[in-house]
Amino acid sequence: MTPESRVIGLGLDRVDGPAKVTGAATYTMDVTADGLLHAALVRSTFAVGTITSIETAQAEAAPGVVAVFTRHNVPRMKKPSWNLLTPPPPVPLQDGSVHHYGQYIAMVVAETHQQATAAAALIRVDHEAAGASLSLDAPALKSRTNPYFLDAKRGDAESALTAADVVIDATFTTQANAHNPLGLFSTVARWDGEHLIVHDSTQNPYLIRDSLAKVFSISKDKVQVLAPYVGGGFGAGLRLWQHVILTAMAARAVGRPVKTVLTRPQMFTGIGHRPATIQRMRVGARRDGTITAIDHEATSTAAKVANVLYPVTLTTPATYRCDNVRGRDRQVRLDIPSPAHMRGPGEAEGNFALETALDEVACAIGMDPVELRMRNYAKVHPQTGLAWSSKALDECYRQGAERFGWAGRTPQPRSMRDGQWLVGYGMAGVTYSHFQAKCQASLTVRDDGTVLVRSGATDIGQGTYTVITQVAADGLGLDPVNIRFELGDTGLPRAPQAGGSGLATALSNAVHDATVNAIEALLASASADPASPLHGCSARDVAVAGGRIHREDDASRGETYVAILARSGRSELTVEGSSAPSRAEIGALLGSFAVSRMGRAGRRLVEATHAIAPAGAFAAHFVEVRVDPQLGRLRVQRMVSAVDAGQVLNEKLARSQIIGGVVGGIGQALFEEITTDVGSGRISNATLADYLVPVNADVPDLDVVFVGEPDSDNAVGVKGIGEIGLVGVAAAIGNAIHHATGKRLRSLPFTITELMD
Ligand code: MOS
Numbered sequence: 001m002t003p004e005s006r007v008i009g010l011g012l013d014r015v016d017g018p019a020k021v022t023g024a025a026t027y028t029m030d031v032t033a034d035g036l037l038h039a040a041l042v043r044s045t046f047a048v049g050t051i052t053s054i055e056t057a058q059a060e061a062a063p064g065v066v067a068v069f070t071r072h073n074v075p076r077m078k079k080p081s082w083n084l085l086t087p088p089p090p091v092p093l094q095d096g097s098v099h100h101y102g103q104y105i106a107m108v109v110a111e112t113h114q115q116a117t118a119a120a121a122l123i124r125v126d127h128e129a130a131g132a133s134l135s136l137d138a139p140a141l142k143s144r145t146n147p148y149f150l151d152a153k154r155g156d157a158e159s160a161l162t163a164a165d166v167v168i169d170a171t172f173t174t175q176a177n178a179h180n181p182l183g184l185f186s187t188v189a190r191w192d193g194e195h196l197i198v199h200d201s202t203q204n205p206y207l208i209r210d211s212l213a214k215v216f217s218i219s220k221d222k223v224q225v226l227a228p229y230v231g232g233g234f235g236a237g238l239r240l241w242q243h244v245i246l247t248a249m250a251a252r253a254v255g256r257p258v259k260t261v262l263t264r265p266q267m268f269t270g271i272g273h274r275p276a277t278i279q280r281m282r283v284g285a286r287r288d289g290t291i292t293a294i295d296h297e298a299t300s301t302a303a304k305v306a307n308v309l310y311p312v313t314l315t316t317p318a319t320y321r322c323d324n325v326r327g328r329d330r331q332v333r334l335d336i337p338s339p340a341h342m343r344g345p346g347e348a349e350g351n352f353a354l355e356t357a358l359d360e361v362a363c364a365i366g367m368d369p370v371e372l373r374m375r376n377y378a379k380v381h382p383q384t385g386l387a388w389s390s391k392a393l394d395e396c397y398r399q400g401a402e403r404f405g406w407a408g409r410t411p412q413p414r415s416m417r418d419g420q421w422l423v424g425y426g427m428a429g430v431t432y433s434h435f436q437a438k439c440q441a442s443l444t445v446r447d448d449g450t451v452l453v454r455s456g457a458t459d460i461g462q463g464t465y466t467v468i469t470q471v472a473a474d475g476l477g478l479d480p481v482n483i484r485f486e487l488g489d490t491g492l493p494r495a496p497q498a499g500g501s502g503l504a505t506a507l508s509n510a511v512h513d514a515t516v517n518a519i520e521a522l523l524a525s526a527s528a529d530p531a532s533p534l535h536g537c538s539a540r541d542v543a544v545a546g547g548r549i550h551r552e553d554d555a556s557r558g559e560t561y562v563a564i565l566a567r568s569g570r571s572e573l574t575v576e577g578s579s580a581p582s583r584a585e586i587g588a589l590l591g592s593f594a595v596s597r598m599g600r601a602g603r604r605l606v607e608a609t610h611a612i613a614p615a616g617a618f619a620a621h622f623v624e625v626r627v628d629p630q631l632g633r634l635r636v637q638r639m640v641s642a643v644d645a646g647q648v649l650n651e652k653l654a655r656s657q658i659i660g661g662v663v664g665g666i667g668q669a670l671f672e673e674i675t676t677d678v679g680s681g682r683i684s685n686a687t688l689a690d691y692l693v694p695v696n697a698d699v700p701d702l703d704v705v706f707v708g709e710p711d712s713d714n715a716v717g718v719k720g721i722g723e724i725g726l727v728g729v730a731a732a733i734g735n736a737i738h739h740a741t742g743k744r745l746r747s748l749p750f751t752i753t754e755l756m757d
Contacts, residue, residue, distance in 0.1 A: 277301070453468060
């Protein structure tokens, strides 16, 4: 029962493209409602301390103002359930204590956005500020904690380092980054009696639903969360944030719908950020290139409230065949807004240290960096000894190097020039573990020949609408124009977060399952009917094509879905589909990553997410940089990214995902850094003018090649590629800079002053 012409993989245009370019797509910010009010949030201007008085009379009297909320009139609300991966924020406006700059201390609700904003400026606040701990400096580092017991150990790294021919011992730092999705995070809430309806910029509508039900002490079925379009997330949308709670609270209090749209500066304090890290990486090797020891110690910043799990060393033990590996993750809790997962969370930082150190080993022993990686290639998962579900990292190296022209690299630093430019070639490998969570979908075949597929997932720009349309069309042997896919609604079958590079795998397999179930149900109906040409057929005997089931041995004998429905007197047929990570995966995982590293917290993590797949996606990035040593100018000239993505669902969108990730990686490498005023904790570059991200002039032609085979671990063969494009870019660029200049840069973002001779 296989489809005869494959739709999966084709580079179809986005099915939601026309709605987006014509403005018909309704993002949360676009949602309107009768009697809609607009909220503006007032934030603390200091990091730690107490609000001693708050004067709201002027704001309350301002034109259009309907209500002003402070801790004095906000009802008590319950804490949302705690969750290891997505800890909820403290319930806002419950007391006068302030835990970070930008914490919400008041909310104004008015007839218009402008009136709310103007009135918010009239609120007067007195406070007593206390000393704040704001950066990863030496005193802060003394208070390092080990909150999740993430240590990994195999063999004896310390002894192996002592015995190694070559030891690299280096410290790496990375700065805090902002997610900066283009779409300002927004919430629209309205109450219909005891029912709460919320539109939200989220990557996980079900988390928002379940959390709000808890906060307002109502049952989950009384809360509906809608997110049909989300203007980007990068991880910021994986958690419940305080403005969502406040918007729902206000809507209930004033008895009208309320909309909150965060300002860009509020996006820097209210929806998380990539934490800063400091890492010590030690790698020991023999002269022949055998890596004998890896010791990776990372410290990342965390908030004192709403701390998030952010493992930086998690992937290191799974990356190379090496007998002696140690990983330690620590956190320093600061008086900062809560960090959050951000594209390639922890992996992007950890990979930067590991893949730079590998380059340093290659230089120290005079071996080609690609050869060094192949010399230590992990054919099996090095932590468990189990075979990978699939792994074509070797092909990533081979094909990436060939497309890039790596053979033309002369090994000596500063040996390649083009006029005033020093030219450098660098590369890095990427091993990426993705999450696959449980997922459900429904599929309805209608008597007009169309099919409706539904699941409450989100498409935050990655292309879910399109690829799932393709999966359904492929499974049913239909033209994609006959398929409609509805998502972004907790009224639909439950889907997991668009995060952890796991949604495409979870959802495509659930929908694939639904197509199998639909064909089986239709076939059962036809097979039982002596008048049907499919009479007596089982699934093994048939194929599907053109909206029709036909006999495998005689394509002329078959029936369309429409005819089968008509024969059975039904106008439509609805089936369910589901997917879950394989039990083997969970078992392998329980034995390796999670439980051995994290004890009981690991078990909870596995239960919460259902599994972290021991399967992985893999990639290699090759980059050419040009450095003008007089001015410190740096140009990324070109890049080739070779990615083992398993079964690509849509060649065009997958390529787009990787390109987007690589651009994010260029940002992390060269530009992005949240700067914080050490006195107040104020973020001093919280606008898109001041916080630098790559623009077109910074991004060269990016070449992407997909290698490998469909993954054996799931029916569709998918691997997650939402994050892998970003991971590895910083190391590849840094390694290219070293090749161009002889300078080894270990601090992100790389700066001009470090590049000048
Ligand atoms: Mo991603 S950090 O799982 O949105």
